[in-house]
Amino acid sequence: MTESTYRMRLLSVHPLDAPVVALAASMTAPARPDGHGRLTAVGAVKCHGARELDTFHAADASAMVALAGFADGSPIVAHGLADALGEDAASAMSAGVWDVREFAELLTPASADDSLVQLAARLGVAAPAHPHPRIGDAHLPPSRGKGSEQPAVADARLTYAVYLALVKRAQGLGAGLLRRLADLLARAHSPLADLVFALAESPAATDAGPIGGIDPQEIARRLDRPRSLGMPKPTKPVTPDEVRRLLANDGPFAQRFRRYEARGEQAEMAEAVARAFGSSNADAEPHHLLVEGGTGIGKSVAYLLPAVLFALRNNVRVVVSTNTINLQEQLIGKDIPDLLDVLRGVPGLDVANFRYAQFKGKANYLCLRRWEAAANGDTASPDDTRTMAKTLAWLRETRTGDRAELRLSGAELASWDRMSASGFAVCNGAREGACFYRHARDEAASAHLLVVNHSLLLSNLQVGGSLLPDYDYLIVDEAHNLEAEATRQFGFRVSQTTVENLVERLGTIIHGFGTVVRASAIEQSRKESAELRQNEAQMPLYKVRDEWAQLTAGLAQFTAEQRESDEGEIRITTAERAQPAWSALDIAWDGFERSAAEASERADALLREMEDLPPETAPVLEPLKGELNEWLVDQAEARQKIRSFVSEPDADTVYWVGRGDNLSLNGAPLDVAPRLHEELFAPKSTVVLTSATLTVEGGFAHVRTRLGVEEPGEVCLGSPFDYRNAALLCLPTDVPEPNDPRYADAVASVLERLAQVAEGRTMALFTSHAAVRGTAAKLRRVLPRRGIGVLAQGVDGTPQQLLARFRAQRSAVLLGTASFWEGVDVGNETLKVLVVARLPFNVPTEPIFAARSNQYERPFMQYAVPQAVLRFRQGFGRLIRSKGDRGAAVVLDSRITSKAYGRMFLNSMPPATIVKGRFDELAPAVGRWLALES
Secondary structure, rough: OOOOHHHHHOOOOOOOOOEEEEEEEEOOOOOOOEEEEEEOEEEEEEOOOOOEEEEEEOHHHHHHHHHHHHHOOEEEOOOOOOHHHHHHHHOOOOEEEEEEEHHHHHHHEEEOOOOOOHHHOOOOOOOOOOOEEEEEEEEEOOOOOOOOOHHHHHHHHHHHHHHHHHHHHHHHHHHHHHHHHHHHHHHHOOHHHHHHHHHHHOOOOOOOHHHHHHEEEHHEEEEEEEEOOOOOOOOOOHHHHHHHHHOOOOOHHHHHOOOOOHHHHHHHHHHHHHHHOOOOOOOOOEEEEEEEEOOOOOHHHHHHHHHHHHHHHHOOOEEEEOOOHHHHHHHHHHHHHHHHHHHHHHOOHHHHHHHEEOOHHHEEEEOHHHHHHHHHHHOHHHHHHHHHHHHHHHHHHOOOEEHHOOOOOOOOHHHHHEEEEEEEHHHOOOOOOOOOOHHHHHHHHHEEEEEEEEEHHHHHHHHOOOOOOOOOOOEEEEEHHHHHHHHHHHOOOEHHHHHHHHHHHHHHHHHHHHHHHHHHOHHHHHHHHHHHHHHHHHHHHHHHHHHHHHHHHHHHHHHHHOOOOOOEEEOOOOOOOOOOOHHHHHHHHHHHHHHHHHHHHHHHHHHHHHHHHHHHHHHHHHHHHHHHHHHHHHHHHHHHHHHHHHHHOOOOEEEEEEEEOEEEEEEEOOHHHHHHHHHHHOOOOOOEEEEEEOOOOEOOOOOOOHHOEEEOOEEEEEEOOHHHHHHEEEOOOOOOOHHHHHHHHHHHHHHHHHHHHOOOOOEEEOOOHHHHHHHHHHHHHOOHHHHOOOOOOOOOOOOOHHHHHHHHHEEEEEEEEEEHHHOOOOOOOOOOOOEEEOOOOOOOOOOOHHHHHHHOOOHHHEEEEEEEHHHHHHHHHOOOOOOOOOHHHHOOOOHHHHOOOOOHHHOOOOOOOEEEEEEHHHHHHHHHHHHHOO
């Protein structure tokens, strides 16, 4: 008997036979740190089928006890109210709450972020109008409650209508899938388990369908194999004149898009990219191109147009790499489809056979074999089963198996990793049956245009090019991020929990093996042999854990002696390794390595034992063998990294210890340029690197050196925006320098004044989380009383949540750090004033920065300032995003005017209107500037 069955029998009334109470609340705009507003009213309706029995309304949350009496043990449905009302309110409801938002996410993952009204629209449910609300196909009678209709009661009626629509949709999934879903929800301790089990047993549920609701053969048919790209054709170049004509005011773009205006900068970039593709005969020199395109020129179309024409004409593959998910989604979901729509109308151009695809790393795709093994096993945690429940109905429809189609967070992401295709390389079933990752690889191999991210592009180099299909033409957008991503991909991090998780993973595999052996019908002697191998594999794990604890404790003590603080990063150089205390670490590493090697040998012996067991055990052992193969690869990589860090350092690698709650051993290349040149750029026929911020004072020398691009073509294009009339750049001269004790108070005072001038609509960029927290605390004492919210990164939610709340509130100040300096497009309705609290210099003691600085004769001017200039330009780019935008930027770091290097920052900026002076004079100027908006 499943847990859900047992819980069902404890209920006095069957869930589908009982009245249901739909609950809703009215809230103020979100202002609390938890993202919720203040509760102003609670409404509820009690219904049975299509009949409304009663209504309830209270002015605040103080009526929770009365509401519990109104519910009287009936199931309660609500849309995300458990979080808003709090645990105390939820516990007052003896029957618990069925969250229709969670229910909808199980059935239609795309609805995860829907509001109640959006969810209703998605399900085809119209908001019922009082006094004769319509739910589904049934007309409900007028409410029996007294008084006029309350918004919270109307929302409760809509919640019930949505609930009925979801029930109907769930019953169409089939009893088999619903039973499995109910079991997973019960193991996840979800209140919805009772409801879903009742739906599975209801007469309205459709036929059972495949066992467990999932048919691997049907999924395999869904993942039809695309045809290959085939051989390249004789090279036919794309001419600059051709792309210019297509982009002209009388060209096909103008015919396709209303209000289209040809942009000279876009045409110039497209021509340069077309020339870079040039001729691809064997004797030609590689065509490398650096292009800086200012905000608003339409960079993506400028490189996509010649790329699509060249790939289609020559039947070759062009890879486009980006840094951010937002840009990838824009390319795949909008820019490429729009471009193909335009080209379909061009005489003599056939785009019918043009294919494009997005390809991601293995961990983004679900592995059906691992999913089934986890679902059928007995070691899955509640987080694991909650994740499986979220994916069950989705598996009936998805054609990609991509986790981006789901909304997973926190522990669910860790659960996904255990069910992902990360073990594809060692999966015995990857070449047959239903495999989402293999299908994605096939689609990538068939594509003329392949969109990837920098991480996958560079990971491909790490494994000798086996991840991506062959390609000779590469476009790197957001190229200013390429060095940082190469540093991450070519480096490593091994944390305390890395090894602890490896030990736990092997323990889980060993336990699973023992369970299979005990349940099998193999002869007793074979069982005893298998159990012996199981015990032998288990024994070294305790020693590995102890030896690792000793090594990390020794590292923690060693680094503590180098710096008193327990936080931060400690670089490990030749000087540190020469200290006597390092010898003790070498000894501790040797003990760890011996025990880890023994665990690896025993695990390998266990794998051979699995392979030698009778064929009847193969179906249940196959997933375990895949897990063990993957574990052997992962542990070997971890041991090699630890060996390099402690005992066999490389002269061209920077090493450091990351301290804190999860101590880590880290390494990164001193210089990525040689490898990028030799392995990524030089072998390609064409490489185009583009971004809005590649130059310092108009020159590419810095980025050219950092990336290893040799003798490229260079094109620097400004923005088509009229920055002199769009952006006011304010440089206060009376703000103390950042190292002055008065600086923090001055920043808070300036932000308070600017927020009032702009009625909120202000974003401030900081270089440290401590500065964000301190400034937020000061502003919260003043601004909320004036109706202006304060949102702080690391305090009030994730960057995505903060952006959503910033847009929703309008009158708010957003304080952010690194993730807000680039890749953020807030919109001019929300953002009028951008504040740069401090010039974004790297921390001098940061290990990679310190090591790379040593490569220069004048490290500050040759390395630190150019790096900060590029980051500063990215931050400034958040303000003006479209032609009609208008706003003010205020730089509170007086070094931009008092130091000679400040000119490098100003000379690298778009031609904004610049004003200098005391802040008391500049604040009214900001107000006048914003008042001039038409």
